Amino acid sequence: MPYAHPEALVSTEWLAAHLDDPLVRVVDGSFKMPRSPSTAREDYERQHIPGAVFFDIDEIADTSVPLPHMLPDETKFASRMRKLGIGDGHRIVVYDSAGLMSAPRVWWTLRVFGHRNVAVLDGGLPRWLAEGRAVTAEVPHPRESHFAAHLDKAQVRNKAEILANVESRREQVVDARAANRFEGTVDEPRPGLRRGHIPDSRNLPFDRLSDPATKTVKPAEELARLFDEAGIDPKVPLVASCGSGVTASVLAFAWHLLGRPEAAVYDGSWSEWGLPGDTPVATGPAEKR
Numbered sequence: 001m002p003y004a005h006p007e008a009l010v011s012t013e014w015l016a017a018h019l020d021d022p023l024v025r026v027v028d029g030s031f032k033m034p035r036s037p038s039t040a041r042e043d044y045e046r047q048h049i050p051g052a053v054f055f056d057i058d059e060i061a062d063t064s065v066p067l068p069h070m071l072p073d074e075t076k077f078a079s080r081m082r083k084l085g086i087g088d089g090h091r092i093v094v095y096d097s098a099g100l101m102s103a104p105r106v107w108w109t110l111r112v113f114g115h116r117n118v119a120v121l122d123g124g125l126p127r128w129l130a131e132g133r134a135v136t137a138e139v140p141h142p143r144e145s146h147f148a149a150h151l152d153k154a155q156v157r158n159k160a161e162i163l164a165n166v167e168s169r170r171e172q173v174v175d176a177r178a179a180n181r182f183e184g185t186v187d188e189p190r191p192g193l194r195r196g197h198i199p200d201s202r203n204l205p206f207d208r209l210s211d212p213a214t215k216t217v218k219p220a221e222e223l224a225r226l227f228d229e230a231g232i233d234p235k236v237p238l239v240a241s242c243g244s245g246v247t248a249s250v251l252a253f254a255w256h257l258l259g260r261p262e263a264a265v266y267d268g269s270w271s272e273w274g275l276p277g278d279t280p281v282a283t284g285p286a287e288k289r
Helices: 012-018 040-046 074-083 103-112 124-130 159-168 179-183 220-229 248-257 269-273
Strands: 024-028 091-095 118-121 172-175 238-241 264-266
Touching: 012 024, 012 124, 091 103, 091 124, 103 118, 103 248, 118 124, 159 238, 159 269, 220 248, 238 248, 238 269, 248 264, 264 269
Parallel strands: 024 091, 091 118, 172 238, 238 264
Antiparallel strands: none
């Protein structure tokens, strides 16, 4: 069973052969939780794939709101892409330092703003390093490129829409957090949030979609089996959620690889839904349909 969209995933061999292609742009989309020993930017400045620019998920965001890394407006996003040397005609390859964790968030964000020619590096930086490929600490200073941003709201969900869906169940919400967080048996890493999950949502932890040894995306038939085992219907529209909208995009990316209808991401995710308030919360395993 092949991927329905193999162009969305590129190998380390392909990227190594195209590093000097003037139409290819490499992006480090690494992300780390607050209180990590080092920041993703510090890691990038220490070593990255030659020519890669750093996409700061926390800064290329709406920093006027208290929620973490919410989507920015079109003007800010276009400005940041131009400064990174990313333009309308470029083939963009995104990777992260975990293998398959935050790169799909950058992939999804670029697509939300209208840039469809974007792929994820299979295995990310861990596979690149394991193969002994070159890295550098030299930070590139790219020439600005023209980038036209057009927000596609169909790929984004907000709290009001998720609240309405709790009643209508028109879309299936799938949570990418670990099972113990989904079931509410442990505290959230961000303080002040309630435990649990959105009522009637499914759970498919994002790290199950990649091989733990190679960090590469699992074959299509395995992805399909994992979605099926989690009770996710391939014919029902999917909305991905997680802790803060980052790893939810791993689910959206895998869904795309399988050729399923375009998934949306709940941008606020549990960082918004789990705040003290009147949003309904369920605990325990996913409810049976």
